[in-house]
Amino acid sequence: MTLSQIAVLALIWFIADFLVREFHLPIPANLTGMLLLLALVFSNIVKVDWLRRGATWLLAEMLLFFVPAVVAVVNYQDLMIQEGLRIMVVLIVSTIVVIASTAWVVDKLYRFELKLARRKSNQLRRA
Template sequence: MSEAHSRISSILLTVGQVALLSLIWMAAQYVSVHYLPQLPGGVLGMLALLTLFASGKVSPTWFERGAGWLLAELLLFFIPAVIAIVNFGALFADAGARIVLVIVLSTALVMLSTAFAVEWTGRLIRLHRRRMRLAALEV
């Protein structure tokens, strides 16, 4: 019975984390649509989460299972792309090399910009924590 209880609580924890991440995204999407149409809801949601993480009010481990599940199921989001390749085979035969080049370059740019953003955010968080420790020592 304990193993079943553990399994159920693990599933509920994952579902709760996915629901919370979805609520954050929906709130950010609402703000994007109604107040900041120049910024996508996903970007605003990411900024909101980063702000919560940097402030120390929310720990990234609170979302670990839910985020892990979403990443594991990410392949489902690529199924429409595979279907498009099958349906538009002639287009890919004609312009396939250019399309692949654009995909590779854009993927590299996204990965580089994400790496720089993560590094920059990590440095800001470390600097903030260092300042907080120094402020605590001065008191």
């Protein structure tokens, strides 16, 4: 079951890759694939439960997919010596920005949900 779910996710990525190459889209295939999958889920063509186990397995094993990229860095020691500090600064700053912006969005959405809940509660009291 999990293997077939992973195959469906891979098929969606292959379709997205084909669309990006064929129509020269300015966005990467992985993002196109996510948008395609989102459209399929929202239109109820694909159910989330159909892909849950495969996606969970892929997320659990994600570190395994990064190992070849990290090992390949060893081949670029000169680049790491010259640009390593800049790369680290960019990684740290971008991580901080992502965490801060995510926290800000979650806070705003939480406050919005509280506001809606209070409004609904007040309407129920009046009725």
